[in-house]
Amino acid sequence: MANSKFEYVRHFELSNTTYLLPNTYIIIRIDGRSFHRFTTLHSFTKPNDSRALSLMNAAAVAVFHDLGGEVISIAYGVSDEFSFILRKECNLFERREAKLVSTIVSIFTAYYISLWSTYFPSQPLQRPLPTFDGRAVCYPTIENVRDYLSWRQADCHINNLYNTTFWALILKGGMTPQEAEKELMGTLAKDKNEILWSRFGVNYNNEEEMFKKGSVVYRNYGAVPESSADDKSDDKEMDSEIKEKGVVELTSMVSPAEAQKGKSRSQQKREAKKLAKAEVVIEHVDIIKDAFWEKRPWILHWTLGRQNEYAGTEQ
Amino acid sequence: MANSKFEYVRHFELSNTTYLLPNTYIIIRIDGRSFHRFTTLHSFTKPNDSRALSLMNAAAVAVFHDLGGEVISIAYGVSDEFSFILRKECNLFERREAKLVSTIVSIFTAYYISLWSTYFPSQPLQRPLPTFDGRAVCYPTIENVRDYLSWRQADCHINNLYNTTFWALILKGGMTPQEAEKELMGTLAKDKNEILWSRFGVNYNNEEEMFKKGSVVYRNYGAVPESSADDKSDDKEMDSEIKEKGVVELTSMVSPAEAQKGKSRSQQKREAKKLAKAEVVIEHVDIIKDAFWEKRPWILHWTLGRQNEYAGTEQ
């Protein structure tokens, strides 16, 4: 075949294929490209544009739906970035880095573009179109993942307090950006709170939670009634979806001793189905303190054959 | 600062950052995800849908425009895949693999979604939206790159001849897909040509070039008049664009001895500008034989400070 003498070029792919370490949490963070220019061009409200943040959140929810129930544990978004935490057990695309990153970036981009007119009905999308880049990093423990999320949420707080004060000085205080920047140089959090309150009558605590806390997206497994997972009616469809999404073959990734802790294969399937049915929710809450995680233990602790213990814990 | 105790998580990024080998051609290939389902859902014409291929080409052209003049040498598309060949000297994102792949996938996706209604005016886009994954592979020599492109174009020919015959058997011959598959098992190219001609009066050679050859996209540098690069009017804008796009700092990637072969810094700039002005063209031609490359030497041989030699070679 004429093709065969060229096919040797496929051997080069081996050198550029990265398989992410098994049994670790994969965090894929996407960032808007040149969003400074993009937000100016499209007249985003400063310091925060609720429509734009809601569009980001809608695109993130679409990633959950497109990838199915067992790939992503939780996602966290702030400004023009979103972090997706994949389960330790995830074996989608055999954990090939380029496929994982590019797929999530592509889904996110597709829905961002497609949903634009829903969130900005009177604002047509101009070129260059908004796009995103992405990267993947592995974290071995739950502590590392929580610290990663705490890092992003602490960053959200720091940046939002700064931006809120900065734009108040400009929009309400009549300063130029340069003057505002100078004014804030060296100030502490309490100084910024004081500026907002004393000069502009703004109590930072009353700002929108979405601005102060960012957006937390996850499947509300705890709210799904147990019986729902027993419903046999859609077994086949679910089974095929679960399979199609590249759900982990446990034997290849996790200590079997650990994976089999007390759960039968059919129990595992039922729980996976229940998870797939759980609604994807968006919340603007503290994820640095323990409370969030203690109430929703399935998010990080969930392992096929173990997540059942956590059902119904959410009020 | 509250953030600092969490920031240690950034150290993990080092383990998952791949810098692609300098002084090699980077080929980024993107592929449609689950396009079988997608094309069925959107009633694509079989075996080829001209609207769909033109939409792919338009998205590829948008990648050229978004990334500026000196990043991509040439791109080749067939079916639901597109390969972008980046210049050896490309230093965009310091050649970080995840950023390069995800950015190109994101741009491609954004324009595919955005331009959909132009190419399918009466066919609304349904969910799940079309998305793409991508991967990067490095090739050290021009021979390797040409063999890669020959591999893809030979593949295009083989698949298109098969698909053309397969769908003729179904659409014109009234066979089921299973019957058509069986009929074609073990047939050679000449057998398929014979089936097309004797049973359906189809001369394969007369099929559309876009179907038989795929789509070649590149900047037509050879057609830009020399004087145009001397035009000083838009110097500033160009300069900043060239800088912004992450154009290679030659000293860091290529043997300086080689890079400086006879060209002054200002000459190099002028040539880069000329390249940036060259129109992006789409052709459906043979790229396996030498003729295509001999007529357009700037595509692969182009190096900052050398491309001038090739100006005006294209008729």
Add this chain to the structure above:
Amino acid sequence: MANSKFEYVRHFELSNTTYLLPNTYIIIRIDGRSFHRFTTLHSFTKPNDSRALSLMNAAAVAVFHDLGGEVISIAYGVSDEFSFILRKECNLFERREAKLVSTIVSIFTAYYISLWSTYFPSQPLQRPLPTFDGRAVCYPTIENVRDYLSWRQADCHINNLYNTTFWALILKGGMTPQEAEKELMGTLAKDKNEILWSRFGVNYNNEEEMFKKGSVVYRNYGAVPESSADDKSDDKEMDSEIKEKGVVELTSMVSPAEAQKGKSRSQQKREAKKLAKAEVVIEHVDIIKDAFWEKRPWILHWTLGRQNEYAGTEQ
């Protein structure tokens, strides 16, 4: 400087530097190269040569001593291979893979060659000299590490039972290697035990533990009296050794919350010193069952600032 125009070549190193994922156990396994030929050339006793295994163990102990107290947790050797488990917190060479692997292989090789005449006094070393290759793999959890070690020890048992029977058939039973191989085809463990016992009066259980279990090497931290670590006399020397060996900068690798669990900096130092003083021991014992690990909790659970809890647990 004449050198500067060539120095750009250093940029290529970035593409080939792998930093192993922080907070994971690094296992470096070394293997003898072409040891079949080497053992024949040097008339090793079959199926096991005690001198050769003792030499392997001595080289492994030298790796512990050369790298200092806090790099390696435990090592396991069988036949011509040795696996070194590095602590999760290890930051030696910033966890650069090539440096870690090549350094351990080089130390092991140097001592193997240098100690040869001690273990084979009447057998001069012939060319080609014995050499080893190595590789590094990361494991995120203690369970993964224990399963890795269990895999190697189970392999040791399987191979040793086979080899013991195979060589009994040849050396005592007068078979050719081909006949022995045929005889053993399809046999289970109990069949081999039966062959050994009924034909050659050999009770496999009475074989040397080193042959059946392999060799376990670790620092006997539990046996160091607590007071020894308080000895101030050699503080300076120890301090510099601890620093020099590239001991982890905790802040860069482990969740600080976790690392600081109740230990002061000076406590941590004292414990590190105690560990450095612990004798390196070689044992031939079961490491698949829990007992070994429960008695020596410091081996895998040890973390700077935590290991003190385990002192004195060993009887």
Add this chain to the structure above:
Amino acid sequence: MANSKFEYVRHFELSNTTYLLPNTYIIIRIDGRSFHRFTTLHSFTKPNDSRALSLMNAAAVAVFHDLGGEVISIAYGVSDEFSFILRKECNLFERREAKLVSTIVSIFTAYYISLWSTYFPSQPLQRPLPTFDGRAVCYPTIENVRDYLSWRQADCHINNLYNTTFWALILKGGMTPQEAEKELMGTLAKDKNEILWSRFGVNYNNEEEMFKKGSVVYRNYGAVPESSADDKSDDKEMDSEIKEKGVVELTSMVSPAEAQKGKSRSQQKREAKKLAKAEVVIEHVDIIKDAFWEKRPWILHWTLGRQNEYAGTEQ
């Protein structure tokens, strides 16, 4: 089998296996670990110890012999480092980085230790034993490789001129190391030459070539008479050696069109044999200028099926 439930740990190896990019030159550089302490402990002559450099060279020659005729093109050594340039076509260990680096480091270490007493007959080797680490970097073009070697040789010159002057000031001028360092601060090459000549009567040009140029090691293919390769007597042995050493399967690495340029399979074999017979030589010559390479074209240009053109070019 008891082993099977642990074997899943092998899947983790995939994440830590790096295959170096095909069709590029692999340079493996090894460096002495803590050689400052080692050379002091063993009373090396300052600034250069001929015995020590000769021992390094002997170990490098052993690497050539151990790996066979077609793996390494050339090696360059200076001080306690040695760089080995592997052929573009090299497919040893499928180009797995860890195996390539660790194997070369292990061979080098083994011979360094084993040959120590030959070069230091009255100086017993003390602990800690001398060891080496290594790293691999790929370079795509001959220009890059030559620039790499020029970088190392220019470095050799710069360091040697400095060290020669530094130690003259101490050993002949009676300065302390601190005084000598201060004296040399900010001096240019000509200043150092002047210090050597005017104060100590030393003409730097008359220093040993090995000190000024370092050591170049390669197979003197050009000096092998053509007929020698036709000698059929040792065909079998050679054949098996060539195979055993993992010589490239051309089809998998290089454009076949390029590889087959005019040479038959049997011609290629004959040439490979001739190369394997070529003596490994050590020279202390300039490798920055073109002359060295023009006279020995087989070193870098050699490709299976092409090297014959270069036979007999060396005088």
